[in-house]
Amino acid sequence: MYIYNSLTNKKEEFIPIEPNKIKMYVCGPTVYNYVHIGNARPVIFFDVVRRYFLYRGYEVNFVSNITDVDDKIINAALVNNVSETEIAQKYEQAFLENVKQLNCLPYDVNPHVTDYIPNIIKFIEALEKAGYAYEVDGDVYFSVGDVTDYGQLSNQETEHLEVGARITEHSKKRNPLDFTLWKKTDVGIQWDSPWGKGRPGWHTECVVMINDTLGKLIDIHGGGTDLIFPHHENEIAQSMALNKTCLAKYWMHNGRLMIDNEKMSKSLGNSVFLKDLLEKYEYQVIRLFMLSTHYRQPLNYTVESMENAKNEVEKMRSSLTTLQLKLDYYQYLDKEIQGLEESYLEAFNEAMDDDFNTANAITIIMNIMKEANILVRKQSFTEVELEKLLKLYHTFKLLLSILGIEFNIIRLDDETRDLINKRNEARRNKDFETADQIRAILQEKGITI
C-alpha cells in the first residue's frame, strides 16, 4: 500500500509502526458554529481510510479532537450572552450528529481541549524548561528559531515567510514566526497557570492530545491542506522540540472543497452548512460526491455535480435492490457462499492501495454493477447463475460499505412472494388491471418490480 506523505512530498509504502495496528488522528472542528460542507470532506475521506484499513485486517485507533477553546467561541459566547461551554456543546452535538448522519463509524476518542488544560500547561512548561519557549508579560511563545528543520512540512524557508508575515507593531515576539503557546486573557474563559490567567494557543492542543491518546509518534495525521501551515508545521516543531519525533509517520492532507470554483468563505457569502446539505441529499449522495475525486485534488461543489452523484446513487440502489429481491425471491439470499468475486476485490484493492484512489475504486464497483445488471435480467436462473449472482451481490455490497455507502433493502416474506407470483400469473393471463393493482401494493411495501 502506498500513501502520499506530505512530509516528504512523495508516495511512500505504508508500513505501520506496530504490525497490523494503526494509530490515526484527524484534526476536528472548532465548535463555534455549524460545520460547513468543507468540513465534511476530511470527515468522509478519513472515515473511508479507516474502513479500508479495517477491511484489510488492521486494528485502527481513530482519534479526532474537538476544539472547544478558541477566540471564535469566546466571541460567539459574548455576542449571544451565554457561556463558552454552552456554545461549544451545542455545536459539538450538532457536528457529531451530522457525522452520524453521514454514516461515519463513531470515533474511538474525541478529546476536548478543556479536558486537557493541565496537560497543556505541563507541556508548555516542559517546552520552556527545554529552552524552546519564552514568556513575555503573561504570554508564552514558542521559539521557532530554536528548532532545526522548521518549515519542512510546508516546504517554506523561514526567511521568505517573514516577508509575508504580519508583524504587529507592538509584537512581543522575538521572531515574527514564533507562535503563541499560552495567551494572557482578561475576557472569556480562562485558567490559572504559572504565567497567570489565560488560555492555551491553538497549536499545542493537538500535540498534547495525540501524545495522551495515541503516543509520541503515530502512523497517520490527517487534515485539510490549509492546515499544513502553520498549524501542522507548528505541531511538528513542538513534537521535535520535546519528543524528538515528527509526531506522525505519514501526514495526509485532503484538498479543499470549492463552491462554483470559488473558495468557500463567509465574506463571499457562499458557505453551505452540512446540516442543510443533509436535508437536501441522502448521505450516500454526499459521500459518493466527495469520493468521486481523488482526495488530494480540489473538489468543486456545484448543483450539477451533486445531481450527477444523485443519479449514480439511484442506479446503485436500484441495481442492488433488484439483485437482492431476485435472490430473495428464489430463497437464495441467505445461502452460504465460499469466497467473493476475487478479480473485483483485487482491482478494488489495487485502486485503494494506490494512495486511496477512490475514483478508480468506484469504477470497479460500477463494473460489478454492470455484470450483475446483465445477469439479473434473465427470466430464470440455473443454480450456477444464482450462485454467481449471490457472489456479485455480496461483493457489490462489501465494496460499497468500504466507501460507507449502504442501502436498506426490504426482505421478502412468504406473503409477498405470493403476491409476486399472483402478479406474474395475472400478467400471463393479460389481466393487467389485477397486475397493476398488485404492483401498487408491492410498491407501497417498497418493492419495485
Place this chain on the structure above:
RNA sequence: GGCGCCAUAGCCAAGUGGUAAGGCACGGGACUGCAACUCCCUUAUCAUCGGUUCGAAUCCGAUUGGCGCCUCCA
C-alpha cells in the same frame, strides 16, 4: 515577495512515456401490456507554443487561464 496546485468530451473524472478507464446527461435502438428499472450503440487526441524521444495527455521550457497557502480556516 515566497511556497504549491490545477487545466482531459456538455458535465464529473481516471490515466503521469507506448498510442485516451469509468460515470452522469443527450441522441438512436432493444426489452415491456404500459411504466420504471435494465441492456446495446454513439460522443474527445488531453489549454497554447516549442523541445526531448522511435513514441508524450504523460518528461523539460515558455505562454495563457484558474486556484490554494504564507493571517482564523478542514
